[in-house]
Amino acid sequence: MANTQGPNGYFIIGLDDKGNLHNSPPANDPAKIRGMLLKKVQEPMDVELYEHRIDDKIISVIEVPFSANKPHVIKEYIHKKSVTNMFIPIRKGTSVNAASKYDLDAMYFERGKYLSTLYSLTIGLQDLVKVLMVIKDGDSTKVLLEFHALVINRGINTDYISSGSLIIEECSDSSLVGQSFNLIGYKDNQSKSHLIEFSDFLVVNGNNTQRGILQFELDRETEDAAVIKSLDLHAKYRLEIENSIGNVYSSRSFSMETPL
Structure with missing residues (x-):
């Protein structure tokens, strides 16, 4: 239809x-x-x-x-x-x-x-790949999330994600609500890692799609490994991404049970 x-x-x-x-x-x-x-x-x-x-x-x-x-x-x-x-x-x-x-x-x-739009990115997070914990200096922990993602460019020009964040809207640990995971990089189809801070952006051609694994890092260090348990299937998030010309795409609220 x-x-x-x-x-x-x-x-x-x-x-x-x-x-x-x-x-x-x-x-x-x-x-x-x-x-x-x-x-x-x-x-x-x-x-x-x-x-x-x-x-x-x-x-x-x-x-x-x-x-x-x-x-x-x-x-x-x-x-x-x-x-x-x-x-x-x-x-x-x-x-x-x-x-x-x-x-x-x-x-x-x-x-x-x-469709006369020059730049228009949207994104779908399909499922959570894994939760990672990176120990820094022996006493603090960085929490990372990795998602399978499909990035859709409905514009006619080549575009890329310049920054992004995953905002926590609901979870069992109330101290985390309102905090965010920052987009730090992605893995391409060959599992090669790319870092946003080095301007190694995920590029999508016009009227095309690109798959990859997006990597988000919690915007705070923690000494409590139990924070991972609060980010369960019922926690809710909102995704925001910014493209090459500063347009911001904001998703609806979603959880791991009902991904974007």
Whole structure:
């Protein structure tokens, strides 16, 4: 639907072909669906998930908003035991087909009307890799977090992350609330480490994506190793990143259970 011209599209779960309602509460929350899209779709589209109660039954509605960022590409499309890599679907009537050259021309024409942004970075933190503790001078500890991340550049110019922070909004240790982890570097696909302080930035070409492992360091030293335990799955964070021209992207609140 996201590749099709026209208004928003909807999937209604819980309504059969005869118009009968079936109790179908949402199986996943929106954050998990967005996480799946990040992994399976190149240029992932936005989706919204709602539930509606009708006649004491709950039906689920997945809304696919209009997207100017077409085409959205399924990395591995499986249909009737056949697998197609980098498949671009488009809905025509009640069927889904591979996009033709004319469909792609229309997508890029529409994209050109709406996407004139020169610089636009967003980022998805997909899962926590590990928590590290670095001992300094034998008595103080630096706490590091590493995340798998997908950086998306929706601008037409090459861009990079010049700085970033992971702000703690909720955790079991109230003294940590409001403090932040500063972005200190990243690891590329070859596990090579890069440090922000040496201007070794994570660069993303225009209208492209870049995967890596982002490394954040808690902006304070501590002598209490128990601080690690307070940064559990239920702790909540907000991510802020700054790009090459000083634009700041601020994420919604998230946790390790419901990543960006």
